Amino acid sequence: MGEDFTQIWVYLSTTPLLGLTITLVAYQVGTWIYTKANLNPLLNPVLIAVLMLVGVLMLTDTDYPTYFDGAQFVHFMLGPATVALAVPLYQQFQKVKGSFLMILAAILAGSVSAALSAIAVAWAMGVSRETLLSIAPKSVTAPIAMGIAEATGGVPSLTAVLVILTGIIGAVLGTWTLNALRIKDWRARGLAIGTASHGIGTARALQINQVAGAFASLAMGLNGLATAVLLPVILGLIF
Amino acid sequence: MTLGFITWLLVYQLIGEVISKGLGLPLPGPVVGMGLLFLTLVMRGDLPDGLKDTAGGILKHLSLLFVPAGVGVMMHLHLLEDEWQGITAALVVSTVATIAVTALVMVGLAKLTGKTDAETPEKETGKQEAGDG
Numbered sequence: 001m002g003e004d005f006t007q008i009w010v011y012l013s014t015t016p017l018l019g020l021t022i023t024l025v026a027y028q029v030g031t032w033i034y035t036k037a038n039l040n041p042l043l044n045p046v047l048i049a050v051l052m053l054v055g056v057l058m059l060t061d062t063d064y065p066t067y068f069d070g071a072q073f074v075h076f077m078l079g080p081a082t083v084a085l086a087v088p089l090y091q092q093f094q095k096v097k098g099s100f101l102m103i104l105a106a107i108l109a110g111s112v113s114a115a116l117s118a119i120a121v122a123w124a125m126g127v128s129r130e131t132l133l134s135i136a137p138k139s140v141t142a143p144i145a146m147g148i149a150e151a152t153g154g155v156p157s158l159t160a161v162l163v164i165l166t167g168i169i170g171a172v173l174g175t176w177t178l179n180a181l182r183i184k185d186w187r188a189r190g191l192a193i194g195t196a197s198h199g200i201g202t203a204r205a206l207q208i209n210q211v212a213g214a215f216a217s218l219a220m221g222l223n224g225l226a227t228a229v230l231l232p233v234i235l236g237l238i239f
Numbered sequence: 240m241t242l243g244f245i246t247w248l249l250v251y252q253l254i255g256e257v258i259s260k261g262l263g264l265p266l267p268g269p270v271v272g273m274g275l276l277f278l279t280l281v282m283r284g285d286l287p288d289g290l291k292d293t294a295g296g297i298l299k300h301l302s303l304l305f306v307p308a309g310v311g312v313m314m315h316l317h318l319l320e321d322e323w324q325g326i327t328a329a330l331v332v333s334t335v336a337t338i339a340v341t342a343l344v345m346v347g348l349a350k351l352t353g354k355t356d357a358e359t360p361e362k363e364t365g366k367q368e369a370g371d372g
Binding site for chain 2: 099142150
């Protein structure tokens with residue numbers, strides 16, 4: 001007979017294989033649930049995967065660095081994936097060259113509003129500096145937002161979760177907000193959703209209208225660049 | 240997905256890291272790399288098919304890539320527990336404010352320049368994509 005379960009567990013928990021495998025499994029379970037729920041933004045696949053994994057690690061008394069030994073192989077791809085965002089950005093840019101300045105102005109206004117309003121409300125509610133700096137880049141797509149948080153003194157992993165929550169909030173409240181303001185221009189609707197709530201909002205916009213989806217995708221890329229440049233300046237002026 | 244274009248992405252990231260660290264910029268290296276690749280494509284005026292496929296392949300599972308970092312929140316659960324009211328208020332208010340400002344500026348500028356929406360079909364359903372963050 002082979003080794004008993006405890007010995008196998010002791011062996012597996014020290015190899016990267018386990019962390020990597022449970023990450024892929026959890027993500028696929030999350031995606032399956034999200035698809036089954038007709039892409040309901042409240043059942044975001046990343047949020048489901050993160051909750052499941054945190055639960056499993058806590059139940060098995062596994063610490064985060066041990067898990068990350070395996071998961072780092074997935075994590076590493078964030079860098080090249082961020083660079084790859086230039087491709088969809090370029091594709092959308094090609095389509096809107098004529099109105100580019102106008103679009104850029106709207107996104108810059110949105111980028112500054114996102115940072116300032118988040119900082120102001122968080123400050124007024126008395127949150128800690130660490131949390132405040134993690135909230136500031138919350139409207140930006142997660143790979144860029146985590147990089148910004150790291151560069152400005154926030155907590156990248158907290159930022160990752162807040163980014164996902166922001167995406168869900170934007171996807172749920174976006175239509176309502178835009179209707180209340182009587183915005184009928186699909187370009188403006190898309191830009192607004194993409195700037196405020198990155199890829200999750202963009203996915204939602206694509207479900208509703210193709211023009212809105214394309215503008216949301218453009219806004220997501222440009223807002224990532226804009227916030228990466230502007231946020232350190234804004235934080236420098238405030239603190 | 241070709242090895243050549245994966246190398247492209249890594250080279251741009253590497254150049255981005257060198258510029259970011261070398262000049263002491265607060266910008267993350269990969270974001271500098273993204274900006275440089277975007278500029279390269281604009282100057283070339285054309286997107287190689289291989290690069291399009293490689294980028295598409297990686298970005299298809301973009302949201303998987305930040306799961307490991309997201310799990311790291313387990314080390315900061317005390318922040319969420321102690322400050323959830325402030326966090327929730329900031330996220331909701333700021334998200335709604337950002338949507339409003341961006342849309343109003345865009346509509347305002349469109350009116351000002353006369354570039355109001357040309358063809359905006361009613362409720363045209365687009366392709367559905369997974370919800371990347």
